[in-house]
Amino acid sequence: MNPIIQVKHFSKKYGDFTAVDDISFTVDEGSIFAFLGPNGAGKSTTINTLCTILDKTEGALTINGHDVARERSLVRKDIGIVFQDSTLDSQMTVEENLKYHCSFYKVPKNEVQERIDFALDLVELTEWKRAVVGSLSGGMKRRAEIARGLVHDPKVLFLDEPTTGLDPQTRANVWEYIRRLQKQKNMTIFLTTHYMDEAEVCSKIVIMDHGKIVAHDTPENLKHQYTGTEVDVVCTSTEPLESALQERDISYRKDGNKLVFHTKKAPAALEILSEHRETITDFEVKNGTLNEVFLAITGKEIREL
Amino acid sequence: MNPITAILQRNLLNYVRSKGRVLGALFMSMFMLVMFSFLMKSSMSGLDAPMNYLISGVIIMSVFQVSVNNSSDILSDISSGYMKEVLVAPIARTQISMGHILSGAVIATLQGVVTMIVGIVLGLRVNVLQILLLAAVMMVSAMAFSAIGLFLATVSRNSPAFQTISSMIMMPLTFVSGAYIPTTIIPVFLLPIVYLNPLTYTTSIFRYIALGAHTLTTEGLVEQGMAFSIGGFVITPLMGLAITVLIGSFFFVLCVRKFNRADFSTIKVAAGMRGGGAPARR
Numbered sequence: 227m228n229p230i231i232q233v234k235h236f237s238k239k240y241g242d243f244t245a246v247d248d249i250s251f252t253v254d255e256g257s258i259f260a261f262l263g264p265n266g267a268g269k270s271t272t273i274n275t276l277c278t279i280l281d282k283t284e285g286a287l288t289i290n291g292h293d294v295a296r297e298r299s300l301v302r303k304d305i306g307i308v309f310q311d312s313t314l315d316s317q318m319t320v321e322e323n324l325k326y327h328c329s330f331y332k333v334p335k336n337e338v339q340e341r342i343d344f345a346l347d348l349v350e351l352t353e354w355k356r357a358v359v360g361s362l363s364g365g366m367k368r369r370a371e372i373a374r375g376l377v378h379d380p381k382v383l384f385l386d387e388p389t390t391g392l393d394p395q396t397r398a399n400v401w402e403y404i405r406r407l408q409k410q411k412n413m414t415i416f417l418t419t420h421y422m423d424e425a426e427v428c429s430k431i432v433i434m435d436h437g438k439i440v441a442h443d444t445p446e447n448l449k450h451q452y453t454g455t456e457v458d459v460v461c462t463s464t465e466p467l468e469s470a471l472q473e474r475d476i477s478y479r480k481d482g483n484k485l486v487f488h489t490k491k492a493p494a495a496l497e498i499l500s501e502h503r504e505t506i507t508d509f510e511v512k513n514g515t516l517n518e519v520f521l522a523i524t525g526k527e528i529r530e531l
Numbered sequence: 532m533n534p535i536t537a538i539l540q541r542n543l544l545n546y547v548r549s550k551g552r553v554l555g556a557l558f559m560s561m562f563m564l565v566m567f568s569f570l571m572k573s574s575m576s577g578l579d580a581p582m583n584y585l586i587s588g589v590i591i592m593s594v595f596q597v598s599v600n601n602s603s604d605i606l607s608d609i610s611s612g613y614m615k616e617v618l619v620a621p622i623a624r625t626q627i628s629m630g631h632i633l634s635g636a637v638i639a640t641l642q643g644v645v646t647m648i649v650g651i652v653l654g655l656r657v658n659v660l661q662i663l664l665l666a667a668v669m670m671v672s673a674m675a676f677s678a679i680g681l682f683l684a685t686v687s688r689n690s691p692a693f694q695t696i697s698s699m700i701m702m703p704l705t706f707v708s709g710a711y712i713p714t715t716i717i718p719v720f721l722l723p724i725v726y727l728n729p730l731t732y733t734t735s736i737f738r739y740i741a742l743g744a745h746t747l748t749t750e751g752l753v754e755q756g757m758a759f760s761i762g763g764f765v766i767t768p769l770m771g772l773a774i775t776v777l778i779g780s781f782f783f784v785l786c787v788r789k790f791n792r793a794d795f796s797t798i799k800v801a802a803g804m805r806g807g808g809a810p811a812r813r
Contacts, residue, residue, distance in 0.1 A: 277619050302621035313612035317545050329537035330620035374616075 230255040230382060230414050231276065236285030238271050245271045247437040248285075253382075253416060253430070258408055260425040261418040262516075263434035264524065269418045270310070272434075273386050276416075277307050290381050303331065306380035308371045310387045316360035320351060320370045323359060324377050331378035345373035349403050365396035372403060376413070383407070385417040389424065401427065422516040431516070435524045445516060452522040453514020454488045457495045460508040461485065467502045474498070534622040538630025539637065542604060546638055560593045560646040567711070568653055582654040587741035588710035590646050590665075591672070591734050595705070598639035598673040599697055602680030605631055606690050624790040628681065628783060635677035636670060643669040657741060664740045671772065672733040675779025679729075682782045685789045710734045714756040726761060729778045732771025735759070739768035 229252035238246040246268040253259045261269045274280035276287060278298045286293070292300040314323050321342060328338045346352045349369035359367060368388065375383055385404070389397040401424060407413050417428075425431055426445050433441040433448075441448060461467055461483055471478050471487055478487035489495045492511055499509060532540070546552060567589045568582060608614040617627055644666055651657065657665070680697065687693040706712060707721055708730035717725055725731050735757045738744065744757055749765055752758035759766045766774070 279615070279618055299621045299623070302619060305619075307619050309612065309615060311612050313614075313616040315541070315545070315608075315613045315616075316611060317548060318541070322541075322544075326537050326541050327616070327620075329532040330534055330617065330622055332534075332621075335532075 228255045229253060230290055231259075231416065232286070232288045233272075233276075234286045236272070236275070236287055237283045238268070238275060238280070239283045244437055246275075249434070249437075249439045251432055251439060251442055253414060255381075255414055256408065256412040257429040258404070258415045258427060259417070260428040260431045261416070261434065262422070262425055262431060262520065263418075267434040268437040269434055270386060273307075273384055273416070273418065277305060277384060278302055303378075304381040305384060306375035306378065306382070307384045308368075308375045308386065308388055310390065312367055312371065314359045314367060314371055314374070317358065319356050319358055320346070320362070320373075321355040323370065324374050327374050327377055333378055341377050341379070342373075345377045348376075348406060349373045350399070365392050368392060368396075368400065369403070372400065376407060376411075379411070380413070382414045382416055385415065387418055387420065390420060397421070397424070422520055425516050433520065433523055440523050441519070448519045449514045449516065451519075453518040454490045455492045455495060455514065456486065456488055456512040457499070458510040458512070459485045459487075459499070459506055461502070461505045462507060463505055466505055467498070470498055470501060534620075534626045535630045535633065538617070538627065539634045542631065542634035543637060545604075546601075546634075556597060556642055557645060560642055561649055563589050563593055564646060564649055564653060568650075583656060583741050584738060586650040586653065586655045587665075587738050588734060590643050590650060591669070591730075591737045592705060592708075592710045593646050594639045594643040594669050594673050595676050595730055595733070596701065597642050598635045598676035599680035599683070599701060601635035601638050602631070602677055602684045603690060603693050603697075604635070605681060605684050606688075606693055609688070610690075618790070624787050627790055628678075628786040631681055632674055632677040632783065632786075635680060636673035639673040639676070640666065640669045643673070655741070661740055661743065665737065668733065668736055668740065668772065672729070672737075672775050672779075675729055675733075675775045675782070678779045678782035678786060681786045682789070685786060704728050704730050707731070708734050709756050714759070715754070726759060726766075729775045731759070732766070732768075732775050736768040736772045744768075 231253035233252070234250050235248050236246060236250070237244065237248050249268075249272070261272065263269050271280065275282050276289060276294055278294050278301050282295060288294065289301050290304045292304070294301050315326075318326070324342045324345065325338065328341065333341060342355075343352070346355055349372055351366065351369055351373060354362065354366060354370075359370060362370065372385070372388065375385075388404070389400050392400065404415055404417075405427065408415055419425055428445060431441070431443065431445055431448060432439055441452075443451070459467065464480065464483055464485055467485055468478070468480070471485070476487050476489065478485050480486075487495075492513070495511060499506065564586065568585050605614065608617070647655070647657075647662065647665060683697055683700070684693050687696045703724070707714075707717060707725050708728055709717075709725070710730065714725055714731065738755075739752070739757045742755075742757075744752060744755070747755070747757075749758060749767070752767070753760050753765065757768055759771075
């Protein structure tokens with residue numbers, strides 16, 4: 227796959243403060259790419275620079291082969307952006323917001339209505355197209371914003387915290403739209419999020435901390451690398467299993483007749499479990515989560531931040 | 532739709548929809564007209580057509596104020612976040628500036644025309660040709676004023692600062708423009724400001740048309756404060772209009788440069804303001 231976004235040795239300084247410190251990464255065309263990190267890690271700085279509204283201090287950043295600093299209007303044509311804070315005109319209706327957006331992006335006149343209808347249909351706002359944006363709920367505004375971001379058929383859609391502040395159901399819907407988009411239009415999606423579980427669906431993840439990239443891989447590889455498998459076993463008698471674990475030098479926690487231990491790989495647990503299957507009344511195997519990955523890498527829970 | 536037209540249309544639509552603004556603006560122009568034309572009539576007894584002299588001054592002043600004040604629309608765009616949507620769009624920064632300048636100018640001109648109609652009821656004597664010429668001058672000067680206003684708005688970054696800065700600049704410029712106080716009686720040490728003030732020239736061409744003063748000689752125009760003799764060099768009303776356009780273009784370039792600077796930290800500041808409530812629309 228072709229990298230549609232290329233970032234090489236990008237740095238951004240505000241006076242003495244280094245917000246982004248020499249980062250490099252690429253994003254494949256048609257993929258969903260997630261940027262994770264605590265607040266102040268440099269995610270928004272990077273997105274704003276890619277979106278041509280912030281100047282870089284150093285480095286080379288290109289989108290679809292165009293330099294974001296020197297070929298701004300070419301880059302602007304190729305991207306759609308949903309910012310963290312609303313950028314809708316709250317006095318206008320949903321449809322008017324999209325209509326003016328089409329004028330700004332020079333969408334051919336005969337396609338405007340069709341594209342607006344498609345985008346509103348995708349985010350299920352067709353019934354609300356004549357509603358004034360200011361009267362909509364937060365979730366609807368976000369959906370309207372997503373619809374606007376894609377109405378000009380961008381090559382890359384940037385979503386800065388697209389689901390923050392939304393209720394779980396709306397969050398799930400927004401993800402549904404994002405996946406549908408990526409499939410139907412082969413659009414590249416570049417997003418930042420606070421919710422680690424949401425990043426599971428991404429093809430690649432970059433974790434940033436203190437302006438640096440601390441991890442860059444697929445969710446599976448990251449989980450494999452940074453987390454193990456947790457096994458919870460309920461036994462009739464715990465002694466045989468305990469001695470088996472001690473033999474293998476595996477630390478465990480005892481909780482009544484329940485034992486909790488960690489292994490690097492699930493099949494390793496299978497071996498121990500099958501050896502003691504007579505004494506086991508119940509068991510549960512939990513795979514590592516991205517939350518644990520994040521914790522292992524940054525030493526912080528992302529939601530605490 | 533061309534991006535300039537799109538920005539213009541959107542701003543006008545928002546203006547028309549906020550009925551309070553439209554009514555407030557109309558009330559203000561009428562109030563000014565009635566106040567000035569009746570209160571100051573007596574002090575202008577030496578003139579041939581005192582109503583034409585006064586009302587034309589009031590009209591151009593309201594055009595000036597409305598066009599500068601409407602520039603603060605861009606501040607509500609900044610605080611509401613909409614400015615970001617415009618800035619990331621593939622629109623030339625000249626088009627963004629032009630769209631905003633045009634919308635301020637169109638609103639100001641429309642308001643000026645309404646004021647002119649009320650003025651006719653109150654005793655302004657003008658023919659159709661004069662009305663058309665006056666409207667054209669209003670539009671041209673309103674664009675220059677809007678450019679100044681837009682620049683002030685982008686510099687001041689938030690509504691309270693803009694209010695302070697704009698009134699700080701508007702008040703003195705109004706008083707030394709000749710609209711209310713004839714330039715001929717303004718003290719000599721203030722004359723440099725009079726000559727640098729774009730309002731001086733718009734007032735002069737406006738009066739020149741409203742009074743039908745093309746029959747006057749150059750000396751006559753200078754005497755009446757419609758032309759200005761600087762060390763023997765006479766600035767005619769038409770030259771004055773050209774100077775206004777020049778000053779307007781200068782500020783237009785400044786606005787474009789302001790929008791071109793990619794580091795739009797102003798937007799960050801404004802986004803932070805949202806928690807405290809968006810600045811009130813007048």
